[in-house]
Amino acid sequence: xxxxxxxxxxxxxxxxxxxxxxxxxxxxxxxxxxxxxxxxxxxxxxxxxxxxxxxxxxxxxxxxxxxxxxxxxxxxxxxxxxxxxxxxxxxxxxxxxxxxxxxxxxxxxxxxxxxxxxxxxxxxxxxxxxxxxxxxxxxxxxxxxxxxxxxxxxxxxxxxxxxxxxxxxxxxxxxxxxxxxxxxxxxxxxxxxxxxxxxxxxxxxxxx
Amino acid sequence: xxxxxxxxxxxxxxxxxxxxxxxxxxxxxxxxxxxxxxxxxxxxxxxxxxxxxxxxxxxxxxxxxxxxxxxxxxxxxxxxxxxxxxxxxxxxxxxxxxxxxxxxxxxxxxxxxxxxxxxxxxxxxxxxxxxxxxxxxxxxxxxxxxxxxxxxxxxxxxxxxxxxxxxxxxxxxxxxxxxxxxxxxxxxxxxxxxxxxxxxxxxxxxxx
Numbered sequence: 563x564x565x566x567x568x569x570x571x572x573x574x575x576x577x578x579x580x581x582x583x584x585x586x587x588x589x590x591x592x593x594x595x596x597x598x599x600x601x602x603x604x605x606x607x608x609x610x611x612x613x614x615x616x617x618x619x620x621x622x623x624x625x626x627x628x629x630x631x632x633x634x635x636x637x638x639x640x641x642x643x644x645x646x647x648x649x650x651x652x653x654x655x656x657x658x659x660x661x662x663x664x665x666x667x668x669x670x671x672x673x674x675x676x677x678x679x680x681x682x683x684x685x686x687x688x689x690x691x692x693x694x695x696x697x698x699x700x701x702x703x704x705x706x707x708x709x710x711x712x713x714x715x716x717x718x719x720x721x722x723x724x725x726x727x728x729x730x731x732x733x734x735x736x737x738x739x740x741x742x743x744x745x746x747x748x749x750x751x752x753x754x755x756x757x758x759x760x761x762x763x764x765x766x767x768x769x770x
Numbered sequence: 771x772x773x774x775x776x777x778x779x780x781x782x783x784x785x786x787x788x789x790x791x792x793x794x795x796x797x798x799x800x801x802x803x804x805x806x807x808x809x810x811x812x813x814x815x816x817x818x819x820x821x822x823x824x825x826x827x828x829x830x831x832x833x834x835x836x837x838x839x840x841x842x843x844x845x846x847x848x849x850x851x852x853x854x855x856x857x858x859x860x861x862x863x864x865x866x867x868x869x870x871x872x873x874x875x876x877x878x879x880x881x882x883x884x885x886x887x888x889x890x891x892x893x894x895x896x897x898x899x900x901x902x903x904x905x906x907x908x909x910x911x912x913x914x915x916x917x918x919x920x921x922x923x924x925x926x927x928x929x930x931x932x933x934x935x936x937x938x939x940x941x942x943x944x945x946x947x948x949x950x951x952x953x954x955x956x957x958x959x960x961x962x963x964x965x966x967x968x969x970x971x972x973x974x975x976x977x978x
């Protein structure tokens with residue numbers, strides 16, 4: 563077995579190098595899952611593929627799900643990063659920011675579905691089981707929505723009569739078919755028209 | 771085999787009594803699918819359960835899917851009938867009609883899910899394969915939406931600037947997670963708040 567020298571350290575004395583090993587396991591698992599799928603891969607398969615012992619992997623991750631969680635978190639973080647980049651451009655109006663949010667979340671999700679189907683399947687499975695990574699992703703998208711709505715209200719671009727929480731919750735619910743990886747796969751027929759139709763409807767609902 | 775006397779008639783000379791036999795097959799299949807599920811039941815199983823020969827069943831239905839289609843159409847027709855009854859009450863405003871549409875489509879769908887799960891599964895499977903029954907159901911819900919929006923525009927309760935088609939399409943898309951049986955099962959966590967949140971958002975978007 564190709565065991566790194568750090569293998570003798572106990573979990574209580576983990577140093578920064580442990581992060582590298584975790585990353586190494588995640589990267590290898592990512593590749594393995596991408597090829598064979600999450601559900602069909604066991605920790606033994608992973609151990610064999612990476613060249614670590616199963617026991618060694620269990621020093622860093624409690625379960626296969628924990629590895630899946632790390633992969634899923636990375637993958638959803640990419641969507642969040644893409645959205646963040648698209649909306650945080652100086653000088654954009656809240657309306658334009660919102661359109662970009664919807665467009666980007668759909669485009670990156672669809673891209674993941676078509677170009678990294680096995681990883682997409684992990685994210686969809688994670689969403690179906692409400693893994694913490696998908697809850698965090700959901701919360702981040704919602705916080706983007708909340709930011710945009712608050713900004714739009716402040717400058718008088720959006721109405722202020724509806725309680726902010728209700729507005730944000732309702733928008734989040736309306737975007738769920740495209741934000742949630744489990745649902746997106748059933749809405750692929752609508753991803754061409756949805757960014758415009760759904761954004762327009764929501765923006766009309768926000769008019770002062 | 772318990773073959774009705776009509777079994778000698780060819781398809782080209784089918785009379786009204788054939789409808790009764792079709793209904794009889796559909797009713798028996800409905801019961802059988804409800805108990806054992808659609809995917810696990812073969813036409814042979816059905817034939818045995820009903821007491822007809824397989825060949826006799828094939829005189830009335832081309833395939834298991836054709837029987838499933840008939841069941842699915844009945845089941846979705848119940849949702850449509852419930853919505854129709856809820857919204858076609860004299861004296862209701864378009865706003866109130868719309869709220870009732872959303873509430874009823876969600877309530878009857880959820881009721882089907884929890885009380886007739888195997889039938890729900892047929893409808894969900896049908897929706898995933900876009901069977902004609904689910905297309906017809908979709909079109910009927912959309913036509914209710916269209917009726918209500920047109921009425922609201924005529925009496926000045928809703929805005930008229932957005933092209934009617936766009937408005938109806940966008941609303942239909944926003945309701946899809948609750949109208950489509952395949953999607954509803956993944957949105958059960960939201961069925962309490964969705965009727966109010968989603969209706970409010972859509973109605974705000976319709977304000978003149």
